[in-house]
Amino acid sequence: MRKSLIHPRAGRDRADVCIIGAGPAGAVAATRLAEEGLNVVVLEQGDWPDYRKARGAHADFEINSGADWAWNPNTRKSPSDYPINGQDADIDVVLYNGVGGGTVIYAAQWHRNAPSDFCVRTLDGIADDWPLSYEDLRPYYERVEAAFGISGLAGDPAFPAGEGPPLPPVPLGDIGRRVAAAHNALGWHWWPGSNAIATRPYGALKPCVQRGTCLWGCADGAKASADRTHWPHAVDLGVHLVTGARVRRISVNDAGLADGAVWIDRDGNEHVTRASVIILAANGIGTPRLLLLSATRGHRDGLANSSGLVGKRLMLHPFGVVTGLFQENMHSTQGPWGQHLHCLQFYETDARRGFVRGAKWGLQPTGGPVNATRGWPWGAVDPVWGPNFHRNVRARLGHSAMWGIVAEDLPEESNRVELDPELTDGDGIPAPRIRYRVGENSTRLMDFHLDRARESLEAAGAYRTMVAPSIRETGWHQLGTAKMGTDPATSVVDPWGRTHDVPNLYVFDGSIWPTSSGMNPTATIAAMSLRCTEHLLEQRYHQKVPA
Template identity: 85%
Template sequence: MPTNQERADICIIGAGPAGAVAATRLAEEGFRVVVLEQGDWPDYRKARGAHADFEINAGADWGWNPNTRKLPADYPINGTESDIDVVQYNAVGGGTVIFAAQWHRNLPSDFCVRTLDGVADDWPIAYEDLRPYYERVERAFGISGLAGDPAFPPGEGPPLPPVPMGRIGRRVAAAHNALGWHWWPGSNAIATRPYGALKPCVQRGTCLWGCADGAKGSADRTHWPRAVELGVRLITGARVRQIAVDARGLADGAVWIDREGREHITRADVIILAANGIGTPRLLLLSATRGHGEGLANASGMVGRRLMLHPFGVVTGLFSENMQSTQGPWGQHIYTLQFYETDARRGFVRGAKWGLQPTGGPVSATRDWPWGHANPVWGPSFHENVRARLGHSAMWGIVAEDLPEESNRVVLDPTLTDTDGIPAPKILYRVSENSTRLMDFHVARARESLEAAGAYKTFVAPQIRETGWHQLGTARMGMDRTTSVVDPWGRAHDVPNLYIMDGSIWPTSSGMNPTATICALALRCTEHMISERRTQRVPA
């Protein structure tokens, strides 16, 4: 097969946020970097946020589920044996193109779950190890928020002021003050004033379907233009099917297929995987060889295991007053960590973060999201029900910590393939008893919150199926090579010039939106790679 160019120093697979952070930093140091991305640059001309037909026509190009979106860049995911459907976006910018932009650091307790609660594992690093990298990536992505949240250790806060709290934020914040519960202005990857390439948010509430206004800090805007300017070669439409290995067991390149079905190989001294918690284990399993019969970097048998998907629940309240919740940041107006830490009296361990969000326009008022399939709007009272919901509602989105279990995993499907004939991933995932109890508790408390804020009726949609945005844990990092895939710097124990820098390396999931920590980890691992470049083993 043809080698498409001269040998690179670094080949990165995946142009999402982790790949963007790594590529930009490496290019700043003068490395020759090639990035292979199976998607394309987002075409925001197709984003309909400023048009009346937005809710009707958002799904074709900006839908969350690759099994229904079926764009050329997508691969199918078999979720028939999973309680949650995986949600992802294959493009330059990756999941940040359609993420809700909620931006949160992990709390210190998230790094030592075994020590504190006697379950799962401690991370091989602590909050303080990541703190300076959190601060740097927050500046790079243009995060808006407010420093000083007493739930977090003191330190530098986001570079931009928070998004407006709006009527729903002020109302619920006042209720939490009366209850004595924590709340804080929302932290989001949403610009509130001009910042680098970002424009100020105009509050359309379309963050989840491509931000045509240029306010959301997605990696295609914050990082990739600069990375390309610095000399990174970003190849789109490149579907990687295998990592090549030399006779000494070192990664030697990436085999990929272009949109015309032609096969190429990009040779590089170091390979970085940044293909998310599904794509990364899939590629490692696809790269099985005589010396790596169970998959590349899988001597521990942990590749694909311990998948965590953050069960997600919603509680929505109806208010007599117009709460202006058809628009706003989506995103979050405020958040609460009142019930984030373990309390043994509750009958489960760990907790969840809640983010207060708008509920969308008239079409959104008729969908399962965020109302739940058990609360249909259709029937003789259809118009009355839509009027009651439209603009008069607010929702708490609940991100529940998911404990790692080896039975929850990613495997290769024996029959399902993508359009190039490459085996597709199959998800084996069941929500645990601990997660179920945790969600039941938090749903009940969120209902109390909205009722205290004056909601005359509440709807519960626990554990919505199409919410697997956060794919974590399938190539765990750790000190012990028999129970982990990579070391604390993201380097594979079995393949010393192979690195993983996405959410798959998380030992536990926290209860936070993960992009901040994924990016901070990627920056930390990249800086270590740079500092150790003279001792890095590479193919001959």
């Protein structure tokens, strides 16, 4: 007789599936599993976002966006957060703990990985191929784009032909039209920006009003964060979403199967949620941290870590910015942030450049008067302060545009997540320690792209271009710390997210990426979660589960 995952005593303390993390990966998986009638418990250490605290619609926004929306958990220091030791890292990790995860504070730039991103080893002789192709993932991209309400335009020549997003793109704006014309003259690629930003009413989403405040909580309800697009529906389907639940370890029974998640509530009380299957969706930092915390006598180096790769191969996408000043008013104080358009002209490898792989550019607004006085993104020379203060602010305010450059990061085992021997979170659980250095290939790649982005803005009529000084708080994309592959000796999970060592323990977040691509990752994280969930459903009667 076939054995179902469905348990007769299912409830908050006993589930068919327990998911850890309520970001996009957890949201996609929970919704789909609940649609099939499984009892799903989701443990999230954060809370629902309180958009009453978002200041995007208020005149004091730039001054009082506040610690509630700070990207760095070491700055936010909310009860939901855990500290991160980044002393040995070139880039600080930035993430959001709460319902919706990183989508609450992401810029909402939405990109599929390119076909070449799945076969870097085959094409360029470095890193590893993914155990799937773009075509394998294409139907799942289309489904999650419909679920999130993505805006954009089909037909981008940088991608294979196929179905595009369900909503029309955000307006190009003055800066977009100016740069698009320049790229047409240069013969360079550009395409209207694809964004997780609604341009007309769509499900729970309202049309964007172009405030340019996407990174600090969208109080207007236009940004497709998972707390809006997925969780209300998932809860209506019966998902038990438990907030304020900090998971401290995964328990394993004598048969070597994961049988529960041990977690602590806000009052310090310990609980155990038993489950037939456990899915980690806690991001590229939280997932390896939890696997390392779950070491046992049978898994002395961490749970599911026979390969020794848990926490290793961390990729953070180095980020660069070039800003141009224009004589004309580009009306760039507001707009989608997000991106007006994107460029993939230099995305693919060209060996003549002295490095492999490439980067994606997104054209963005530059903010209001307070932002015009800050060091970033205006470059390190000619500071705004001094006798020419008002003239310098006027030159920037509305008269500027910036290219944000997402650079592919190669996997290196020396870049990793460890447990800190001293630093702990509010419950005394060891915090993650990040060891990360930007590699030589990424440095060469970024220098090349910064130069080309200067050429772009100059061709668009900028009378001056500036490279923004490097800032540490750009580690939005945490990838690669629980690598996917077919060989248990060289990977943590199989092509469907199942750990090789523990057959009912899965990882569905960006940890499983073998390479980072040069794209914003949420589209692929969501599509991969859906693909892995569908496979779990197909194989549910063959799934090993605890007695």
